[in-house]
Amino acid sequence: MRIEELLKQLPVTVAGDYFDPAVTVAGGYVSDLLSHVMGQAKAGNVWVTMQGHQNIAAVASLVGIAVIIIAGGIQPDTETLQKADQERIVILTTKLTAYEVVGRLYQLGIC
Amino acid sequence: MIKLKDNQKILLEFNLAGSAFDLAGEASSKIKRVLQQIGVATEVIRRIAISSYEAEMNVIIHACCGVMRAEIYPNRTEIQVEDQGPGIADIALAMQEGFSTAPDFVREMGFGAGMGLPNMVRCSDQFDIQSQIGKGTTVLMVINH
Ligand SMILES: Nc1ncnc2c1ncn2[C@@H]1O[C@H](COP(=O)(O)OP(=O)(O)O)[C@@H](O)[C@H]1O
Ligand SMILES: [Mg+2]
Numbered sequence: 001m002r003i004e005e006l007l008k009q010l011p012v013t014v015a016g017d018y019f020d021p022a023v024t025v026a027g028g029y030v031s032d033l034l035s036h037v038m039g040q041a042k043a044g045n046v047w048v049t050m051q052g053h054q055n056i057a058a059v060a061s062l063v064g065i066a067v068i069i070i071a072g073g074i075q076p077d078t079e080t081l082q083k084a085d086q087e088r089i090v091i092l093t094t095k096l097t098a099y100e101v102v103g104r105l106y107q108l109g110i111c
Numbered sequence: 112m113i114k115l116k117d118n119q120k121i122l123l124e125f126n127l128a129g130s131a132f133d134l135a136g137e138a139s140s141k142i143k144r145v146l147q148q149i150g151v152a153t154e155v156i157r158r159i160a161i162s163s164y165e166a167e168m169n170v171i172i173h174a175c176c177g178v179m180r181a182e183i184y185p186n187r188t189e190i191q192v193e194d195q196g197p198g199i200a201d202i203a204l205a206m207q208e209g210f211s212t213a214p215d216f217v218r219e220m221g222f223g224a225g226m227g228l229p230n231m232v233r234c235s236d237q238f239d240i241q242s243q244i245g246k247g248t249t250v251l252m253v254i255n256h
Contacts, residue, residue, distance in 0.1 A: 035226035038161050039233070043153065051221050058136025062143060062160040064153070079133065087140075 001025055001110055003067055003090060006046075009108055010101070012069060012092040016081040019090055023066050028110055030102050034059050041065060046110065048101050052076040057083035057091075066090060071098040112150045121145060121183040127167060129175040129196070132220070139164040142181045146188070151256050158234040159188050159254045165227040166192040166250050172217055173197065174247065187236075190252045198244040206232070206240075 004021035006012070029041035030048040034055065041047060043064030049056060052074045060068055066089060070076055073095045076084075084091045094101060115121070123145065125138035142163050146156045163181065170177035174196025182189045199205045206228050213223025232238050237253035 032221045033224040033226070034221040035165065035224040035230055038164060039226055039230045043157065049221075053132075053220055055132065055135050055220060055222075058140060059164070062136065062139055062157075062164050064157065 001108065006067075006108070007092075010094065010104055011096060012094045015070070015076055015091040015093045016084050018085045018088055020088075023090055025067050025110060028102070028105055029065075030098055037065075038063060046105065048098050048105070050074050050098060052080060054079040054083045056080060057087050057089055060084075060089050061087040067092065069094060069101055071096055071101045113148055115149050115183070115185045117185055119185070121149070121181075123181040123183070125167075125179045127170040127177045127179055127192075127194070129171060129173075129177075131171055135168060135171050136164055138179050139167050142183075142188075142190075145183060149183070151188075155254065155256050159190070162231050162234045162252045162254060163190050163192075165230050166190065166252070168222060169227055169248075169250075170194045170196070172213055172222055177247070185256070187253055187255045190235075190254070191249065193247065193249045195247045198246055198248055199240075199242040200244060202240060202242060 003023045025046040026044045028046040031037050032049050032051050037059055041063050045065055046067045047065045048069045050072050052070055069092045143160045174194035177194030180191045208229045209225040211223045211225035217223045235252035236255045239251040242248040
């Protein structure tokens with residue numbers, strides 16, 4: 001699914017400067033444990049997490065994740081947004097809980 | 112794209128500092144970029160990136176300083192990470208999934224799941240770890256392209 005479609009369907013906000021409506025996501029992964037993300041998330045996944053620190057950008061970049069949704073109203077650190085910008089990773093934030101985000105993503109067919 | 116000749120290799124070397132969480136992953140990202148430039152397959156790059164990142168993180172989390180060396184050959188990448196850290200008392204125990212001695216503040220950041228060494232083993236074609244208490248730890252991984 002194209003990320004511009006995701007933005008229409010979910011109450012999410014683009015948090016950083018980098019945004020490309022044509023970025024697509026296929027499937028997803030949810031965890032706050034970085035080694036599990038490294039080992040189990042797939043390239044192209046959307047990653048749902050409640051971590052807002054800059055190491056999530058490095059992890060996403062190494063795994064090939066282009067979109068991170070930070071759930072639960074957590075705000076990413078400034079350094080996170082800077083790193084994500086450099087790595088061309090879209091960071092979205094939402095007040096929805098991680099549970100709700102994943103449920104909604106599933107309903108949208110991102111499975 | 113640059114193409115490596117049969118007898119060519121690229122050597123990358125990085126100094127790693129313990130507790131430098133702000134720089135965490137930079138060395139692995141640089142290795143990844145070079146691998147992309149020489150056209151290594153995406154799935155192979157992913158295995159190398161995971162292996163190097165986990166080894167890099169272990170120095171940052173568990174040791175005071177170290178060096179990461181990547182030797183990229185046309186058919187394989189060798190990663191050697193050597194640190195001056197506390198060493199590992201029981202390597203078999205450390206290799207178990209979920210075993211971690213990471214402190215709480217590190218766990219809160221999402222590190223310390225005890226999956227680093229298992230991830231390295233899973234992603235590399237050859238894995239070797241040597242450790243001496245009070246001296247340090249050396250990890251060697253070979254990933255075939
Ligand atoms: N370079 C190292 N120096 C000292 N101890 C280490 C090192 N690497 C791993 N260890 C020990 O092995 C354990 C397991 O490592 P790992 O599987 O990477 O999990 P984690 O880093 O999440 O704790 C660590 O918690 C630590 O006790
Ligand atoms: Mg580790």
